[in-house]
Amino acid sequence: MSGSRxxxxxxxxxxxxxxxxxxxxxxxxxxxxxxxxEVARLRLRILELERSADTDPLVPVYNRRxxxxxIVRAQTVMRRYDMLSSVIFFDLxxxxxxxxxxxxxxxxxxxxxxxEVLLSGVRDCDMVARxxxxxxxxxxxxxxxxTAHAKASTLACRIAExxxxxxxxxxxxxxxxxxxxxxxxxxxxxxxxxxDRAMYxxxxxxx
Numbered sequence: 001m002s003g004s005r006x007x008x009x010x011x012x013x014x015x016x017x018x019x020x021x022x023x024x025x026x027x028x029x030x031x032x033x034x035x036x037x038e039v040a041r042l043r044l045r046i047l048e049l050e051r052s053a054d055t056d057p058l059v060p061v062y063n064r065r066x067x068x069x070x071i072v073r074a075q076t077v078m079r080r081y082d083m084l085s086s087v088i089f090f091d092l093x094x095x096x097x098x099x100x101x102x103x104x105x106x107x108x109x110x111x112x113x114x115x116e117v118l119l120s121g122v123r124d125c126d127m128v129a130r131x132x133x134x135x136x137x138x139x140x141x142x143x144x145x146x147t148a149h150a151k152a153s154t155l156a157c158r159i160a161e162x163x164x165x166x167x168x169x170x171x172x173x174x175x176x177x178x179x180x181x182x183x184x185x186x187x188x189x190x191x192x193x194x195x196d197r198a199m200y201x202x203x204x205x206x207x
Contacts, residue, residue, distance in 0.1 A: 056129070061129055062129040062130075067129035069188075071139060074141060078183070079184045084145075085142060086147070086181050086182060088137065089178045090118070090152075090155075090156070092111075093173065114159055114173070118136060118159075121158055122155075125141050148179045159175050176202050178200070
């Protein structure tokens with residue numbers, strides 16, 4: 001066999017091997033891109049599940065679970081930097097009567113309206129949560145109790161000014177509220193319970 005013939009055979013074999021390698025490389029690249037896409041989708045799904053676990057199902061605010069976690073974070077800030085945060089506990093007055101008289105649809109609208117008012121009235125670094133039923137919590141970061149009282153009064157007035165429209169007229173709701181500082185030595189449950197008690201005392205004084 002001549003040298004040129006051998007060279008041609010070797011070159012053809014080399015070309016076929018290169019084609020196979022190029023095909024394998026393209027397959028590997030495609031598989032890698034597919035895996036990267038799947039990882040991205042899984043990460044997005046995890047974020048969606050985490051967000052869902054922290055969000056109230058009715059009102060576009062956080063839930064009690066997330067709120068308690070953020071109180072603990074505020075306590076950490078207090079220990080490290082000596083910056084006090086405060087909790088406001090809101091309760092809607094006569095909410096059961098509103099539900100009984102106008103229906104749960106109107107009640108749900110009032111809950112959503114309350115959440116929207118609270119969200120629009122605080123800073124991005126603060127937190128609003130529905131704690132359950134007609135109870136809401138606001139966590140004011142780096143805010144002392146005196147400032148929190150002033151903020152709570154302002155928020156309560158804004159809630160009272162809002163109305164849910166009905167054919168027979170607007171339906172409004174008022175709130176009772178209490179404030180508690182996020183002291184470092186307390187548990188998150190104790191802090192929220194103190195704000196709840198302060199709200200209850202305030203409500204009784206107005207009855």
